[in-house]
Amino acid sequence: MTETLLNTNMHDIHDIQLIRQKYVDNTAHLSTHPKSLNELIELLYEAFATNDVNIDYVHTIMNNYKGNVKEWAPFLKFQPNKYTRNLVDAGNGKFNLMILCWAESQGSSIHDHTNSHCFMKCIQGTLVETKYAWPKDGGENTETPMEIISRTELKDGKVAYINDSIGLHRVENPSHTDTAVTLHLYVPPYSHCSVFDERTGRTKEAHVTFYSINGLLTTSE
Amino acid sequence: MAAAALTTAEDYEGDYDLDDDFDDDEDDCNFSSETVLGDTVDYSHRNISILDPNELLTLVKNPNRIKNFQLNSNQLLTLPSQIEQFQSLVTMELSNNQLVQLPAELSLLKNLKNLYLKNNSLDDFSLPKELELLKQLEVINLGGNRLKQFPYQLFQMINLKEVYLGSNQIAFLPDLFQTLIKVEVLYMGGNQIGNVPDSIGYMRSLVVLNLSGNRLRTLPRSISRLGRLKSLSLHNNQFSALPPDIIRLDLQELSLRNNPLVVRFVRDLTYDVPTLKELAGRTIKLHKICYDDQSIPRSLIEYLNAAKSCLNPKCKGVYFESCHKNIKFVDFCGKFYLPLLQFLCSPACTSTPTFQMTSSDSDDNSDDVPNKDMSSKFKKVLLG
Numbered sequence: 001m002t003e004t005l006l007n008t009n010m011h012d013i014h015d016i017q018l019i020r021q022k023y024v025d026n027t028a029h030l031s032t033h034p035k036s037l038n039e040l041i042e043l044l045y046e047a048f049a050t051n052d053v054n055i056d057y058v059h060t061i062m063n064n065y066k067g068n069v070k071e072w073a074p075f076l077k078f079q080p081n082k083y084t085r086n087l088v089d090a091g092n093g094k095f096n097l098m099i100l101c102w103a104e105s106q107g108s109s110i111h112d113h114t115n116s117h118c119f120m121k122c123i124q125g126t127l128v129e130t131k132y133a134w135p136k137d138g139g140e141n142t143e144t145p146m147e148i149i150s151r152t153e154l155k156d157g158k159v160a161y162i163n164d165s166i167g168l169h170r171v172e173n174p175s176h177t178d179t180a181v182t183l184h185l186y187v188p189p190y191s192h193c194s195v196f197d198e199r200t201g202r203t204k205e206a207h208v209t210f211y212s213i214n215g216l217l218t219t220s221e
Numbered sequence: 222m223a224a225a226a227l228t229t230a231e232d233y234e235g236d237y238d239l240d241d242d243f244d245d246d247e248d249d250c251n252f253s254s255e256t257v258l259g260d261t262v263d264y265s266h267r268n269i270s271i272l273d274p275n276e277l278l279t280l281v282k283n284p285n286r287i288k289n290f291q292l293n294s295n296q297l298l299t300l301p302s303q304i305e306q307f308q309s310l311v312t313m314e315l316s317n318n319q320l321v322q323l324p325a326e327l328s329l330l331k332n333l334k335n336l337y338l339k340n341n342s343l344d345d346f347s348l349p350k351e352l353e354l355l356k357q358l359e360v361i362n363l364g365g366n367r368l369k370q371f372p373y374q375l376f377q378m379i380n381l382k383e384v385y386l387g388s389n390q391i392a393f394l395p396d397l398f399q400t401l402i403k404v405e406v407l408y409m410g411g412n413q414i415g416n417v418p419d420s421i422g423y424m425r426s427l428v429v430l431n432l433s434g435n436r437l438r439t440l441p442r443s444i445s446r447l448g449r450l451k452s453l454s455l456h457n458n459q460f461s462a463l464p465p466d467i468i469r470l471d472l473q474e475l476s477l478r479n480n481p482l483v484v485r486f487v488r489d490l491t492y493d494v495p496t497l498k499e500l501a502g503r504t505i506k507l508h509k510i511c512y513d514d515q516s517i518p519r520s521l522i523e524y525l526n527a528a529k530s531c532l533n534p535k536c537k538g539v540y541f542e543s544c545h546k547n548i549k550f551v552d553f554c555g556k557f558y559l560p561l562l563q564f565l566c567s568p569a570c571t572s573t574p575t576f577q578m579t580s581s582d583s584d585d586n587s588d589d590v591p592n593k594d595m596s597s598k599f600k601k602v603l604l605g
Contacts, residue, residue: 080406080429081452081474104364104387105410105433105454107478170478176387176411176434177339177365199482 032057033064037071041089041097044185048094053187055117062119062185063159072123074215075099078179082106084211088183096189098210102127102180107172110146110198111206114190118162122154125173125180129153129160132168135201143200154182168196257281261289265314270296274303285309293317293337305329316340316362322347328354339385340365345372353377364388364408376400387411387431399423410434410454422446433457433476445469455480499541502528506539 034040043061047053069076075086076099083106089097102125110132120129131149149167154160162169173180195206210218256263262281264272272292281287284306290313297318305326312335313327320341327333328351336358343366353374361375364387375384376397381404388411396418401407406429414435422443430447431454438459444450445466452474453467460480467475495503505512506528514522528539 104408105431105456107456107476176408177385198478 032060034061035066037067040065044091044095044097048091059119059159059161062121067123072099072181075212076181077101077212078103083108086212087210087214094188096186098184100182100184102173104176104179105173108170110168110170110196112164112168112194113162114193115164116190117187119159119185121157121159121183123157123181123183125178126153126155126175127180127182128172128174130170134167135196143202146196146198146201260287262287263291265291265293267295270298272297272301274301278303288312290314300324302326308332311335313337323349325349325351328352331357333358335360337362342367344368345370348372348374350374356380371395379403384408394418396420402426405429417441419443425449428452440464442466502541503539
């Protein structure tokens with residue numbers, strides 16, 4: 001967007017123009033269409049530079065990010081028994097960016113997000129996200145099947161967003177022939193969450209770990 | 222949700238097709254200088270529906286030196302018989318085509334170890350009988366085809382390590398799995414299987430068994446013999462309860478979501494009153510009365526030897542045909558209740574409906590508490 005800045009004597013117009021100029025200078029280098037993983041990461045660091053985070057902006061850049069398989073290659077690690085979580089960037093503690101690899105038919109448990117924002121972008125294959133309502137608190141001994149809120153299919157770069165106020169979810173790769181890959185952004189990062197039993201609504205704490213960090217395998221337990 | 226990696230030396234690479242990128246906008250050219258590189262021929266993503274043998278053999282001067290042939294993501298319906306000239310071939314990648322028939326000459330590739338045929342149009346008649354001659358084959362992927370039967374040729378491939386048959390229409394598994402003693406991964410998800418045969422228990426190298434998305438209600442007892450099994454996928458089936466033999470396995474992952482698992486204690490299931498023969502047999506066994514072929518007919522000896530022990534550890538009884546099916550709820554990690562189907566000799570053998578597998582507090586029972594080893598075994602099991 002270009003604007004001809006008129007050199008005028010009027011004081012307030014001058015101020016407004018100064019503000020505009022400053023805005024243009026500060027953001028000219030930022031595009032909301034990151035073309036590489038590194039560009040996305042750079043934008044995220046900028047976005048999290050202060051304590052005010054614009055969640056809509058984060059959703060936009062996650063959505064617009066178009067990557068390619070070559071830059072994801074170090075994080076594409078599939079295991080035949082369970083999906084893998086591969087940390088891409090630890091975001092100075094303010095966010096975690098990671099790539100999850102889902103082999104055929106692999107799925108997660110139903111889980112919450114420990115008060116964090118969760119963005120999930122499908123970058124290969126197809127995923128099904130099933131959202132569940134929080135179990136109603138009927139006391140220690142009640143067992144009620146959990147209620148499904150929605151079921152959506154995620155593919156071709158689509159981004160899903162969830163946080164605890166929206167509900168809980170389970171993510172699965174429904175394919176028996178093809179793998180799936182997702183890019184996740186958690187704000188802030190968390191290392192524990194709760195997992196839920198669909199049949200009863202009972203819950204238990206789970207410790208969340210990484211299969212690899214920066215492309216290197218972590219030691220298994 | 223702690224991930225415990227399997228103790229395999231290599232990562233499972235997955236079938237990630239490096240060119241299957243949703244925003245890949247590179248031009249597809251039919252011939253590039255990189256088609257033949259060293260011992261690899263890359264003819265993938267070429268939009269070809271026929272592999273012209275003359276063209277191929279002009280481009281590939283020494284077919285007998287090629288080890289790796291990538292033909293994935295084209296529109297091939299079949300392969301020419303000249304494929305037999307690629308005698309050194311180790312890997313043949315034919316996934317994502319429209320294959321309806323494989324040539325018998327494929328069986329002449331004596332070095333072929335990896336055959337990828339995923340997402341094609343192969344049916345039971347497409348696989349030539351000669352395929353069974355590929356005795357050195359280690360990995361075969363037939364996922365996403367139109368198979369209605371488990372390919373019998375596979376039972377002859379005794380060096381198979383990984384078998385992928387996901388997303389077909391297989392409804393029946395023949396009881397012939399005893400030959401597949403080297404298979405480590407068996408993927409049968411997304412079929413119509415109603416029953417798993419006993420011979421699955423002979424697959425002693427099995428580490429990963431995926432039976433998700435089928436019509437299973439139970440598993441054979443022989444499943445407990447799979448001492449190396451680490452990952453068992455049973456999600457999306459018709460299990461209402463599980464065989465208790467599952468406890469004997471050393472699983473790291475067990476997926477059970479989307480099964481109609483029983484939640485509450487279910488009242489006694491059917492109990493057929495035992496026959497006189499059964500009652501006599503039970504008495505003989507209980508009191509350890511001696512018998513031999515001088516005293517009773519051979520058929521009765523076989524009958525008596527087939528006695529099964531009552532699962533109630535406090536009961537020394539046995540049963541023959543008439544057993545009492547009971548559902549016992551096993552509490553994993555203090556939070557999840559898993560219904561296990563037990564065969565007991567009589568309803569009297571039923572103790573309390575639930576018993577704790579965790580160490581401490583057993584408020585409602587003092588009998589049959591399994592040892593503490595089991596609770597730590599299943600701590601990492603991913604349920605539901």
